[in-house]
Amino acid sequence: MSTETTDAGRHTVPDAYGFTRYGGPETQAFLELPKPVPGPGELLIAVYAAGVNPVDWKVRAGMHREFLHLDLPAVLGREAAGVVEEVGEGVTGFSVGDPVFGSSAAGCGGYARFAVLTADRTAPKPAAVSFTDAAALPIAAGTGYDAVGLLDPAPGETLLILGVGGGVGVAAAQIVYEAGVSVVGTAAAAKREFVTSLGATAVPYDSGLVAEELKAALPQGPDAILDLVGGDALDAVAAFIRPGCRILTVADPGTAARFGARPLTRNSSPRTLTELARRVAAGRLDPRVHRVFPFEEAEAALREVESGHAWGKVVLEMRRA
Template sequence: MPTAYGFTAYGGPEVQRFLELPMPVPGPDELLVEVYAAGVNPVDWKVRAGQHRAFLPLDLPAVLGREAAGVVAAVGADVEGFAVGDPVFGASARGCGGYAHFALLTASSTAHKPDAVSWTDAAVLPVAAGTAHDGLAGLVPEAGETLLVLGIGGGVGVAAAQLARAAGVSVVGTAGAAKREFVESLGVGVIAYDSGDFDEQLRSALPKGADTVLDLVGGDALNTVSAVLPPGDRIRTVADPDTAARFQALPLSRSGSTEALAELARRVAQGQLDPQVHGVFRFEDAGAALHAVESGHPRGKVALVMRADR
């Protein structure tokens, strides 16, 4: 029976453990993949804590992980374009399951991995970079325009900054002062929300306002930058519907398509996008990997490696 890492009840880290589970069987639009690497994201501990169970019901015990990369071991019914032995990366099927030696991926949210892209880089693309890609696809910022990213220091923001700058867009973002040097290294202007006069920094960085806004913080974040906001149709936000409506902003929606993931992989292979994987843990240290993400905001992305030779 393959080994996986998950949780047996909703709660804190104490409910996490290694599990011996039956080999998954791929259904329609699913691939069974031998996992070489898996991404570790804040959403993983939020799922374990029960914050998403209203819209992501799971049978317990459940396996953690929303993204993975590996080699196709079996193909589900009616799946086309993939074959056993293909190197791939994509989103976990049925909501979870990437922290495992074998996992199910959703075929329509999976792409082939180019040889030039490492397993760890591929594994962390679907959630963060995929969200960034889809957010920018909705905004369509043009070369010469300015994009304001609220919460630019996280995985989604870092990917959005790189993708936008590759298109000739000027990028400014809000982040903690501790991440200023890292974010500025990406060619991005930083407005520190926890250091100095925020309003003065905002006016200085965006004297003519922002052309487009990607709000990855939610809550009251849009209100704090209301002086520089563009029309609502040029704002994508993760804020609640009432807050979004107040600014006539549109929700940040996801497609997670094979085409989007393939484009991201091409950009990585061409050197236009660095997934910024700065934390790599062995599978046996999965608990420590998730703790690193849950206990703070680590620089860059965190990945699990399932095999020592990968």
């Protein structure tokens, strides 16, 4: 990594972290870029923190090229929290100096000292919510919140979350547990205590006893399933799926169709973001930021998420409040 040194001998970090071509981690690099300019409907923020998500390495790997056009080199990251530096044309409700959090604009990434957010996917950050917690909300927690709304589990019903240990599952589990819904979640055995702390019954997928534990936890089968794993995860629990079970999945369309499942989507509307921040401020939702990496360690942060073993959320910190 290259750094610049000021006259006082202090080191400064580069402008952004991204990738220079599609591929593996070897394509990642720190980038020296001009300060971005917000377009109509956009906000420029000085980034204090940025969330790190699985979608970031998938974008770098080229998995989203069909519908996400990027000019390379491109900055990584889809969510950030910071302070408004400049307001784009047509934007109302935000002023320079406002603390905010939201989703990065198309073609712009959050792993940067300055980032452009889409105004209609941005919300004010309450003083009671830290920048690191706020940066963890737009993608993962927002997806979890929207998933709960789509599945609409009622008090007394049971929701099975496949892959509950990540950021989406963490938010979804807490939201439905507060509403009186029983939660069963699959995760690695090492995460059992962590999953239990979310109010969920933990079923380790790597214990060798997953079928027995699922049968004990779901004697009547789940009322709804949130599949955050994809692949053959639904096939692995097919014996426990009863008629009428509502399913959301990240699996491929063919697998989803076999189970009558709907794809997992999100909207990241300001209303959703505001509600999530309100819950965090009130102590009703914890995004479970497991690790905060300094910006200089962006490579390590993304490596932890790409490994699939991250607990809760991983966040990069660019500035301290």
